[in-house]
Amino acid sequence: MSDIPEIMEIEKSSFDVPWPDFLFTAHITNPGFLVYEDEKILGYVIIGSTEDKRKAHLQSIAVHRDYRRRGIASKLLEWSADLVKLYGFNIIVLEVREKNEAARLFYSMNGFETEGRIENYYLDDNAIIMSRNI
Numbered sequence: 001m002s003d004i005p006e007i008m009e010i011e012k013s014s015f016d017v018p019w020p021d022f023l024f025t026a027h028i029t030n031p032g033f034l035v036y037e038d039e040k041i042l043g044y045v046i047i048g049s050t051e052d053k054r055k056a057h058l059q060s061i062a063v064h065r066d067y068r069r070r071g072i073a074s075k076l077l078e079w080s081a082d083l084v085k086l087y088g089f090n091i092i093v094l095e096v097r098e099k100n101e102a103a104r105l106f107y108s109m110n111g112f113e114t115e116g117r118i119e120n121y122y123l124d125d126n127a128i129i130m131s132r133n134i
Contacts, residue, residue: 001025003034006041014062017123027059031087033079035063035072042067045076047084050093055131056084058094077110085134092134095127104128 121127
């Protein structure tokens with residue numbers, strides 16, 4: 001709980017429509033990882049489950065803007081894949097804004113493939129569903 005304000009700073013600087021802090025509080029017991037350096041949070045990932053018991057859901061991932069392009073997000077994805085495999089999941093699924101080409105490329109470079117599309121998933125954009133087999 002004490003990490004939520006620092007996580008919210010990263011969230012707000014990373015997304016046009018950030019999660020509100022109560023969602024982080026609600027997901028505090030979900031599996032995930034924080035990356036620290038000198039007691040400063042550099043990035044985080046939160047993982048959940050889906051109705052399909054084979055699929056884990058990557059709910060949120062972000063890296064502090066001053067520490068991007070250093071491999072932190074890729075490492076978070078790698079750790080997430082290892083963790084969900086231990087929980088018995090075979091697939092990680094996520095939604096990403098259709099307009100966010102940089103994020104879609106990042107996920108593709110980390111083994112995710114486009115699975116589908118959801119019209120108007122976000123207030124101002126469609127979602128691309130991507131998944132990765134573990």
